[in-house]
Amino acid sequence: MPIHPSAIIAPGARIADGATIGPFCTVGPDVSLADGVELVSHVAVDGHTELGEGVRVFPFATIGLAPQDLKYKGEPTRCIIGARTLVREGATIHRGSVGGVGVTTIGPDCMIMATAHVGHDSTLARNVILANDVMLGGHVTIGDTVFVGGGTAIHQFVRIGRHAVIGGMSGVEADVIPYGSAMGNRARHIGLNLIGLKRRGYSRPQIHALRALFRLLFREPGIFADRLVIAAERFAGDAQVAEVLAFIAAPTKRGLCKAGRDPITEEEDEAAGG
Known part of the structure; x- marks a missing residue:
């Protein structure tokens, strides 16, 4: 189990033999890292947080830290990251809150690009891509195979249906239908995700x-x-x-x-x- 000597691993953390922890990472006592997880360097993982098999986390990302919720008083809420998901540089993913479902969940095979933010109690299904600087408020729900363009802000409690696409620099304050395409500030439905539908084999x-x-x-x-x-x-x-x-x-x-x-x-x- 290659752990760099500068990494700080709290007693109680569950680290699989096949996990890799690079320089200057910190791992909290209630964290679980599955086989094949790689924390590249300068990564902070805390709270009751689980990283699935093959998750890769790049420098200066933080996962499972306390939610940005003034009502939060340190309750043992959770954060779960699915297998093979990539979390790029400077991204922030906060654990759940007692005012929500109590867990922030990111499904398998997602990509959270650099400096994106996933707020507390959000749920992302599988194959979701958040481009650079995307901001998700708390309690956002995103379906399978959704792409969110760079610089987009999504309001708390918004739902994005599966196979939808959100144009970059949008402000999304209401729900986007499955297979839909939305963009603008404030975002509006402009049609369907035709390119995505064709790529995924829809007739x-x-x-x-x-x-x-x-x-x-x-x-x-x-x-x-x-x-x-x-x-x-x-x-x-x-x-x-x-x-x-x-x-x-x-x-x-x-x-x-x-x-x-x-x-x-x-x-x-x-x-x-x-």
């Missing part, structure tokens, strides 16, 4: 159904609740549409992002291979 009929749903919900006139009923009837049996409608129907503290600019024209869509 043309599946993408066209989601496009039709987006137009119905965010472009057609009328009462939004009525359009939801129409969508449920028109696209009955479509799994992706049902997922979007269930996301919208779920309880939320932030509401739904409004629509932004006009959708991609048919000519632009064809040119893009849509």
Whole structure:
């Protein structure tokens, strides 16, 4: 178990034989590092924190430190980082709070780029990428395979559905639907994550159904609740549409992002291979 002599490991820390701890790292007494974890150098890990197999943490990142919550009084809340996740230079990931779910969770195969911040009680699913300087307030929930562009700030309690993409330098204060694309300050739905859908093997009929749903919900006139009923009837049996409608129907503290600019024209869509 290669541990640099300058590292400080508190008694009680559980360090797998295959973990590597570089120079000037500090590891708290309630930390668990699985096999293959690498703390490159100058990393601080504290609290009741678990790092899964193959997690790599780069210099000056901090994981599991106390939440930035004035109500927090040192309770034994947790932080869990999934296998193979990368935490890049200067990123900060805080443990949960007693006012939330009590745990901050980042799933497997994520990338938290340099100087990004994951606030207390946030939950990131698998394959999430937060680009440089992304800021997540507390209690944010992000689904599978979401990309958040650099410099984006996401308000507390916002939900981001799976396979969504958030443009850089956005201010997101409301929920973004699965498969959606949002950007701006304040962020607005501007369409679907077409590139992501194609890369992940969604078929043309599946993408066209989601496009039709987006137009119905965010472009057609009328009462939004009525359009939801129409969508449920028109696209009955479509799994992706049902997922979007269930996301919208779920309880939320932030509401739904409004629509932004006009959708991609048919000519632009064809040119893009849509």
